Amino acid sequence: MNGSTPDTSAGRAGTGPASADGRDLAAILESQRQAFLREGPPSAALRRERIDRLLAMVLDNTDAYVEALTADFGTRSRTGTLFAEITGMLTAVEYVRSHLTGWMRPRRPDRAARLYGVRAEVRPCPLGVVGIIGPWNFPVNLVILPAATAFAAGNRVMIKMSEITAHTAELTRRLAERYFDETELAVVTGGPEVGAAFTELPFDHLFFTGSTRVGRLVQRAAAANLVPITLELGGKNPVVVAADADLSRAADRIARARMVNGGQVCVCPDYVLVPQDRMDDFTAALAGAWRRMFPAILGNDDYTALVNTANYVRVVGLIDDARERGARVETIAPAGEVLPDPGLRKIAPTIIRDVTDDMAIASEEVFGPVLTVLPYREPSEVIDYINRRPAPLVAYWFGPDRADFRTFVAGTRSGGVARNEFAMQMFPDDAPFGGVGESGMGAYHGKAGFDTFSHHRTVVGTDLPVPITSLAAPPFGRWTERLTGFALRIARRRTHRRLRGAPAAGGPAEFPRT
Structure with missing residues (x-):
């Protein structure tokens, strides 16, 4: 992890x-x-x-x-x-x-x-x-x-x-x-x-x-x-719920993924993009999954606390800022429990809707038990929304492996992609793990x-009786001149042969397609 x-x-x-x-x-x-x-x-x-x-x-x-x-x-x-x-x-x-x-x-x-x-x-x-x-x-x-x-x-x-x-x-x-x-x-x-x-x-x-x-x-x-x-x-890892996804299964798995280590994981889902006509059903399923997972929070040792007061205050501040700016905030707290609790540093699972770009939670990685849920109408909106933001460490897709998923993978940029499950991009032991852009470099x-x-x-040696450097060091003879000219002619012919067979796209209009 x-x-x-x-x-x-x-x-x-x-x-x-x-x-x-x-x-x-x-x-x-x-x-x-x-x-x-x-x-x-x-x-x-x-x-x-x-x-x-x-x-x-x-x-x-x-x-x-x-x-x-x-x-x-x-x-x-x-x-x-x-x-x-x-x-x-x-x-x-x-x-x-x-x-x-x-x-x-x-x-x-x-x-x-x-x-x-x-x-x-x-x-x-x-x-x-x-x-x-x-x-x-x-x-x-x-x-x-x-x-x-x-x-x-x-x-x-x-x-x-x-x-x-x-x-x-x-x-x-x-x-x-x-x-x-x-x-x-x-x-x-x-x-x-x-x-x-x-x-x-x-x-x-x-x-x-x-x-x-x-x-x-x-x-x-x-x-x-x-x-x-x-x-x-x-980074802020997106989750896309496809129009043909199993909504109940997707909500259950996303709910569990958000709560790994109390949400304090770089590969946790940060916001969810859901078809507009399925928003209410999804948020209800998400809330239901969290209620089943956590009938109690305050006395529950399985419910990981925020690591320190600073992180607790930061996450609560993100929720409060969103609420004050007009977002709908739904706190999934067990009956009879008052949350958030600053003493235990526990925050109940929280769903936030109607998020706008002026809210801090729209751009800051949450690192806590909070999910933003956003609507979309067409898959192209999803790609545009994600691409307007820094590349995340992982992008999630819930739905079948069909053309819209392949278009999503080809059209977005992220460290990895996982479909239908949390952190699947990390499961193969020999698969590289790393980010891209603001989510990291190297793997x-x-x-x-x-x-x-x-x-x-690289270690290279030769036992040739003729020095190769004679081609590159002066004085330059006719042999080097002829060899250089021959190599250039071959390279030009090969390159233009490939261009004639390629589709005419890109480059200046006046490029000579000989």
Whole structure:
């Protein structure tokens, strides 16, 4: 399970203290880099062993992690925590572990060139030291999975845990010291100042999960050292209910999807587009699903609280702003319960209709148990509405796999697409996961993650008795001149032959279609 957060441990980018927990961040990075240079790329066996120690660190201490996360959130289901934070990532980690040997093998391009004495290979090489900045919504899963992938690619790892989930951060720091030498894995904690200093370190790659706002600051700080970066962000994920969808089934699944981790997940649905003539039926089905799911909220340990007061106040503020500006707000609170509750930081599932662009909820990622429901008349309206907004991390479609769905996929832009189920784009272990535009850059999961944390180094050699550079270096003879002219003539003929066979579209009107 992936997630972005409106407020993360990265804090602001800028000059901050260079230490965390009494340790100098730059010194930790330098010790890891020197160890990497001294020992060289690790063997496949060592990479697997590091992944196994990382898994053991979590699996040996599941009760401690549940206690820490409960302390951080206030209310969070034990079963939900174990599934989302730990068991949910195991197959992805095992997939990476079992395939890393094959991914490490050099790839040999252009085998035909060997007939002429040229041998080429592309070798996946570790980058060196990877920095990982973790979020608060899934503070275990979303540091362990990228760390395991970075280990698979042969790197050393430094992790900055979110200070918002401070108990989980401190537990992970202590455990890392028991399972790893600091030159292999270092976990640091601390507030926004430490997070800012972390982003300014000259890593070989920086991996960040969090909000788009903070992602911009992280990228700016990393750019000062030309550090390549992967940004796993979020956005307002749309859900389209097709005209021929099973309305009851769609409403039930969307209701459940919105409530994963209390709605504090980057791939949660944020707003739903419903055929205009089915709006009342859909909202009634959505409300009914939530009432069945939560006959009680205040004393219900399965109902995840908002992580802190700041996020609680922010979400309540989005609801109040929409109401004050004319939206219809329906709160699905159990009978006899007064919600929202600031002490428990619980907000009842909420449906908001008649949303207009001047309302904050129309543009801000909610990250809470609230769904905006909007009407549409024609499928083209859906595509236009989504495309006028920043590209989301995932776009959902509920309905059959027919022409209108294919048109939707072709006509919109998003990190991924899932049909008829929550987060299905993340299920295949070797499918890349990542955003596009404001929802992120770069990808991981499976081989995409291995490639992200590797440098694909081309190595080419020749045993030819004739120097190839004689063609490119002066003095230039008649042979080079003839060869260049011949190559240009062939290229022109080939290109214009293709243009004659292509449909006449695009380009200036006077382009000579010879």
